[in-house]
Amino acid sequence: NAGVTQTPKFQVLKTGQSMTLQCAQDMNHNSMYWYRQDPGMGLRLIYYSASEGTTDKGEVPNGYNVSRLNKREFSLRLESAAPSQTSVYFCASSANPRDTIYFGEGSWLTVV
Amino acid sequence: RKEVEQDPGPFNVPEGATVAFNCTYSNSASQSFFWYRQDCRKEPKLLMSVYSSGNEDGRFTAQLNRASQYISLLIRDSKLSDSATYLCVVKIGGSYIPTFGRGTSLIVHP
Numbered sequence: 001n002a003g004v005t006q007t008p009k010f011q012v013l014k015t016g017q018s019m020t021l022q023c024a025q026d027m028n029h030n031s032m033y034w035y036r037q038d039p040g041m042g043l044r045l046i047y048y049s050a051s052e053g054t055t056d057k058g059e060v061p062n063g064y065n066v067s068r069l070n071k072r073e074f075s076l077r078l079e080s081a082a083p084s085q086t087s088v089y090f091c092a093s094s095a096n097p098r099d100t101i102y103f104g105e106g107s108w109l110t111v112v
Numbered sequence: 113r114k115e116v117e118q119d120p121g122p123f124n125v126p127e128g129a130t131v132a133f134n135c136t137y138s139n140s141a142s143q144s145f146f147w148y149r150q151d152c153r154k155e156p157k158l159l160m161s162v163y164s165s166g167n168e169d170g171r172f173t174a175q176l177n178r179a180s181q182y183i184s185l186l187i188r189d190s191k192l193s194d195s196a197t198y199l200c201v202v203k204i205g206g207s208y209i210p211t212f213g214r215g216t217s218l219i220v221h222p
Contacts, residue, residue: 042212043199050208058209090156097203097207099144100146101158101201103155105155
């Protein structure tokens with residue numbers, strides 16, 4: 001009953017360090033998403049992958065890169081972390097465009 | 113104008129009260145509508161989809177008004193456990209990108 005699994009759950013980074021957030025789904029979904037959520041800002045889309053082999057920018061892509069490694073996995077990379085990237089990151093997936101979106105439990109990232 | 117707008121609240125209601133939230137959307141090509149619930153420091157979870165004819169799930173009723181471009185969520189007999197943020201989600205036909213409202217905060221007190 002895993003659904004969408006994200007790792008790590010918590011991470012503290014120093015400014016300039018790099019890291020990758022991992023996400024995997026076991027529901028055979030085609031589309032996957034990375035969001036960030038900040039107080040008062042709601043959920044903002046960073047990148048999405050409509051299907052295996054494709055990725056596209058969302059609303060706030062600067063400072064991030066993504067890889068759709070296969071149908072199950074969609075990773076988010078911060079190449080040079082900045083304090084402005086302190087946030088909660090959610091990975092999500094859906095079977096097709098009209099379907100429900102399912103979220104992972106979130107990754108709490110602090111950049112100091 | 114934001115694509116999806118919600119009153120952030122908070123809506124502060126006593127147990128047993130009936131409370132309603134609205135969510136307006138700007139794109140008339142919107143085809144799929146959902147209400148999500150998000151508890152503090154948790155991920156959003158699907159509460160219910162919203163169908164054209166309206167739908168009910170226990171104490172929760174969702175309505176869609178395409179002419180005025182809004183969806184609503186009605187909660188009857190509020191429970192303390194209903195305290196959460198309720199997110200409105202809209203998907204435009206053919207688009208892979210769901211649009212989230214910023215959420216409406218509900219606090220149910222004894």
